[in-house]
C-alpha cells in the first residue's frame with residue numbers, strides 16, 4: 001500500500017515538472033529533487049492543495065501563486081562581498097593577472113546575480129582599483145523579480161555588513177530604512193534575463209562569476225554547466241565559483257585551478 005502511495009505521489013510530482021517545463025521553460029528535474037520537492041511541498045500545503053496537479057492548476061489561474069512558486073524555487077539570498085576573503089583574492093591576484101595580459105578592457109559576467117549584490121561588488125572593486133576603463137559587466141538571472149530589484153538598487157543594511165566601511169560610505173546613500181547604491185556605478189552593469197540551464201551563452205569572457213546556485217543543481221546539470229562556462233571563457237579567462245562549489249577534476253573541462261574557488265581556462 002505504502003509503495004503504491006509513493007508511486008502515485010511520484011507520478012504527481014513528475015507531471016508537475018512536465019507542466020512547469022512546458023509553461024515556463026524551467027526544468028525542475030535539473031535541480032536536486034529532495035530539496036526542491038520539500039520546498040514546493042511546504043508551499044503547496046500552505047495553500048491547501050492536496051496534490052501537485054491541483055497546485056499547478058492554482059498557479060495557472062492565480063498569478064500571485066505563480067510568482068510565489070518562482071520566488072520559492074529560485075532562492076534569491078545574496079549579500080555584498082559574500083565570503084570577503086574570496087573577493088580579496090579576486091582583487092589582489094585574479095584581476096591584476098587578467099589586466100596584466102595586456103587587456104585594457106575586460107568582459108565580465110555575473111551569472112545568477114540575484115538582486116545585484118554580486119555584480120555591484122565587482123563594480124565597486126573595479127572602481128576602487130581604478131580598473132574600470134571600458135570594461136563591461138553583464139549580470140544575468142532567471143528571476144524577473146530579482147532582476148527588477150537589482151536594477152532598483154535599494155538594499156537593507158544587513159546585506160551591506162561585509163562591505164568595508166570606507167567603501168560603503170562612498171557608494172551607498174541612506175534613504176529611510178534602506179541604502180541606495182551609487183547611480184553612476186549602477187549604470188556600468190547590464191542586467192539580462194537568462195536561464196543558465198537552457199539558454200545559449202555569450203563567449204570571450206575574461207571572468208565569469210557564478211556562485212551559490214550550482215549547489216541546487218543535479219550532478220548532470222552541473223557537469224553540463226561547467227562545460228558551457230569553460231567554452232564561454234577566453235583562454236586564460238577565469239571562472240569564480242561559490243565557497244561550497246569546488247570543481248573536482250577541472251581538467252576535464254579544460255580548466256585548471258588558479259586559486260581556491262577560481263579556475264583558469266587552459267591556454268590551448
Ligand SMILES: C[S@@+](CC[C@H](N)C(=O)[O-])C[C@H]1O[C@@H](n2cnc3c(N)ncnc32)[C@H](O)[C@@H]1O
Nearest residue numbers: 074076077078112114142143195196211212213
Ligand atoms: C542564492 S542566489 C545566489 C546569488 C549570488 N550569486 C550570490 O552568490 O550571492 C541563487 C540565484 O540563482 C538564480 N537561479 C536559479 N536557477 C537558475 C537558472 N536555471 N538560471 C539562472 N539563474 C538561476 C536564482 O534566481 C537566484 O537569484
